[in-house]
Amino acid sequence: MLYEGKEYIINPGFQWGPDEKSQSKEFNILGLPLDGTFAEEINIDPSYLIPKPEHLSAAEAAALPLAGVTAYRALFSRAKIQKNEKLLITGIGGGVALFGLQFAVAQGLEVYVTTGSQAKLDAAIKLGAKGGALYATTDWDKELQSMCSGFDIILDGACGPNFNKILKLANPSARISIYGGTAGNMQNISPQIIFWKQLNILGSTMGSDKDFNDMVAFVESHKIIPIVDKLFPFDDINDAFAKLNEGSQLGKIVLAVNP
Numbered sequence: 199m200l201y202e203g204k205e206y207i208i209n210p211g212f213q214w215g216p217d218e219k220s221q222s223k224e225f226n227i228l229g230l231p232l233d234g235t236f237a238e239e240i241n242i243d244p245s246y247l248i249p250k251p252e253h254l255s256a257a258e259a260a261a262l263p264l265a266g267v268t269a270y271r272a273l274f275s276r277a278k279i280q281k282n283e284k285l286l287i288t289g290i291g292g293g294v295a296l297f298g299l300q301f302a303v304a305q306g307l308e309v310y311v312t313t314g315s316q317a318k319l320d321a322a323i324k325l326g327a328k329g330g331a332l333y334a335t336t337d338w339d340k341e342l343q344s345m346c347s348g349f350d351i352i353l354d355g356a357c358g359p360n361f362n363k364i365l366k367l368a369n370p371s372a373r374i375s376i377y378g379g380t381a382g383n384m385q386n387i388s389p390q391i392i393f394w395k396q397l398n399i400l401g402s403t404m405g406s407d408k409d410f411n412d413m414v415a416f417v418e419s420h421k422i423i424p425i426v427d428k429l430f431p432f433d434d435i436n437d438a439f440a441k442l443n444e445g446s447q448l449g450k451i452v453l454a455v456n457p
Contacts, residue, residue, distance in 0.1 A: 199247075209246045228246075248414050252418075260452050261452055268297075268402070269297035270297070270413035277351045286346075289313065295311070299311065299326065310349070328345070333360070339366065339367055347369075350369050351375065356381040358385070361384040362388060371395070371396045425449030427447035429453075432453050438451050
């Protein structure tokens with residue numbers, strides 16, 4: 199966005215509060231419940247504006263904030279990823295998962311993924327993933343097990359009935375960072391797996407102001423470019439939502455007020 203003639207990106211998490219460990223009761227998100235950015239002009243506290251990384255286009259910068267900070271906190275602040283660790287990311291294609299892949303590859307991790315299509319799996323490998331499996335198959339967990347003996351970290355935004363398979367893929371003392379639940383409630387969870395493997399299950403939501411600033415600095419340092427699936431003119435907003443509902447996108451869908 200433009201402010202006083204300069205380009206900025208917006209930190210969409212307001213009033214995180216003083217505790218880095220969790221958000222305050224006053225925490226809210228731009229667009230939920232406040233009005234969001236589907237507008238030609240918005241009113242926002244300038245303290246939530248961060249200079250746009252120079253290597254990013256306006257569309258790429260618009261794709262970064264919410265998904266980027268969510269992935270960064272889940273991996274760095276919560277799971278505390280380290281170089282050469284083995285990471286599994288579920289649901290490659292979504293914004294958070296893709297940023298997780300880009301951040302982890304830049305940090306030197308060995309990354310594997312699950313996804314719903316071969317095209318998305320191929321794209322993930324081009325972005326640096328070592329391999330992956332299609333979660334529509336019955337034995338996707340066994341496929342991953344054959345590629346990699348186990349995972350030190352797992353980044354998951356689905357949960358649902360397959361979460362027990364994720365627990366089985368985790369190495370002893372692994373960190374499982376959860377940022378969403380698109381597949382619904384976890385089912386048939388074995389507590390024995392959790393306590394015997396000494397697993398760490400970590401919830402993660404958005405990020406603090408520090409997380410956001412650190413994420414932007416990381417993107418600048420490693421020249422990471424957000425994946426934009428398609429840029430829609432503002433007048434075609436209904437078409438953008440229709441594409442989003444299809445679930446076929448790889449990366450973010452961006453609206454341009456003045457394309």
